[in-house]
Amino acid sequence: MSYQLLAIARQFADSASHITPLGNGLINDTFLVKSASQPFVLQRINTQVFPNPEQIMTNLVSLSQHIAQKNSADVRLQLPQILSTVTDDSLYQDEQGGAWRALSFIADSESLEAVRTLDDVRQTGQALGHFHRLLSDLEPDSLHDTLPGFHITPGYLQQYRQALAETSVAQDAYCAEFIDRFQHRADELEAAKEQGLLSLRVIHGDPKLNNFLFDINSLQVISLIDLDTVKPGLVHYDVGDCVRSCCHNSDSGVFDLERCRALLTGYLNEAAAFFTDHDYQYLYPAIRLIPFELGLRFYTDYLQGNRYFKVTEPEQNLRRAAEQFRLCESILAHEPAINRLITELRPGE
Numbered sequence: 001m002s003y004q005l006l007a008i009a010r011q012f013a014d015s016a017s018h019i020t021p022l023g024n025g026l027i028n029d030t031f032l033v034k035s036a037s038q039p040f041v042l043q044r045i046n047t048q049v050f051p052n053p054e055q056i057m058t059n060l061v062s063l064s065q066h067i068a069q070k071n072s073a074d075v076r077l078q079l080p081q082i083l084s085t086v087t088d089d090s091l092y093q094d095e096q097g098g099a100w101r102a103l104s105f106i107a108d109s110e111s112l113e114a115v116r117t118l119d120d121v122r123q124t125g126q127a128l129g130h131f132h133r134l135l136s137d138l139e140p141d142s143l144h145d146t147l148p149g150f151h152i153t154p155g156y157l158q159q160y161r162q163a164l165a166e167t168s169v170a171q172d173a174y175c176a177e178f179i180d181r182f183q184h185r186a187d188e189l190e191a192a193k194e195q196g197l198l199s200l201r202v203i204h205g206d207p208k209l210n211n212f213l214f215d216i217n218s219l220q221v222i223s224l225i226d227l228d229t230v231k232p233g234l235v236h237y238d239v240g241d242c243v244r245s246c247c248h249n250s251d252s253g254v255f256d257l258e259r260c261r262a263l264l265t266g267y268l269n270e271a272a273a274f275f276t277d278h279d280y281q282y283l284y285p286a287i288r289l290i291p292f293e294l295g296l297r298f299y300t301d302y303l304q305g306n307r308y309f310k311v312t313e314p315e316q317n318l319r320r321a322a323e324q325f326r327l328c329e330s331i332l333a334h335e336p337a338i339n340r341l342i343t344e345l346r347p348g349e
């Protein structure tokens with residue numbers, strides 16, 4: 001542990017003593033800090049990606065206030081609390097300009113790197129639907145857009161074309177060919193938004209499996225973390241991202257329909273309360289689009305020399321991209337089955 005890290009942790013708690021890396025995020029640096037009272041989470045926000053970290057903190061306050069005014073019996077998710085610095089600020093700026101913040105650690109909880117049971121997946125879907133429902137009466141425009149362009153697939157396609165024109169990295173035949181084949185679908189969700197078929201709501205932005213915390217005793221989801229990208233968007237980005245992460249069989253590399261059934265069953269238990277006909281209609285296009293989008297983001301970053309996603313070796317983003325494209329191919333092969341599933345799960349069907 002470097003002395004500097006301990007000194008930063010002590011900006012939030014005088015008694016901070018032991019610091020270990022936490023999780024495996026690809027953007028921010030995250031640590032678990034022991035102190036005389038509760039352990040807490042210390043994070044350095046990547047200001048290349050989030051140039052306005054104070055907006056992240058303001059959004060987090062708005063979110064917590066919105067949920068706190070609900071009847072507590074109706075709220076089944078806890079959010080991490082902001083811990084202020086000893087000078088009562090929500091962020092600490094280090095000498096290199098790094099922005100640090102501290103959050104409470106949800107006691108007796110764990111995050112999963114792999115699905116254990118179908119019930120884990122059902123609960124993940126249900127927790128995402130619950131989060132969307134709790135925020136469905138929060139005006140999206142009351143939140144800052146902490147990451148403009150996030151999940152706007154046509155924008156990522158433009159960045160890819162520009163990277164292609166500028167890069168000296170050799171193209172990967174599989175990825176390049178897959179992008180060419182899929183790209184005509186890139187604006188499906190954005191076009192639906194522009195036509196008024198889908199509306200802006202408050203989204204999480206990054207609801208992958210390891211951002212849901214499970215109670216270690218009850219095995220229930222009790223928290224949803226990584227709230228930096230909570231902002232106005234389409235809930236479809238979230239559903240697509242959650243399915244991409246939870247319904248990807250990492251051994252075979254293919255899509256798992258039974259997990260998708262569990263996830264959507266849980267999700268729609270909550271989301272049926274606010275879902276419209278068009279919301280149902282665009283579920284499959286979202287499930288198909290988000291793995292493509294993430295693959296495109298990884299591949300573009302690879303072509304640009306790995307500036308955005310952390311890597312441990314230069315071809316890691318290329319492999320991550322190919323993995324997402326293979327998942328997307330498998331989702332395309334399951335199209336009729338996924339559409340049947342959505343029809344079957346729709347209330348009143």
Ligand code: GN1
Nearest residue numbers: 024025026027028049206226229294
């Ligand atoms: C990034 O840093 P992490 O792992 O929480 C990324 C997500 C990707 C994810 C893929 C702000 O999230 O969009 O789905 O990597 N977050 C941002 O692992 O770009």
Ligand code: MG
Nearest residue numbers: 025027206226
């Ligand atoms: Mg994240």
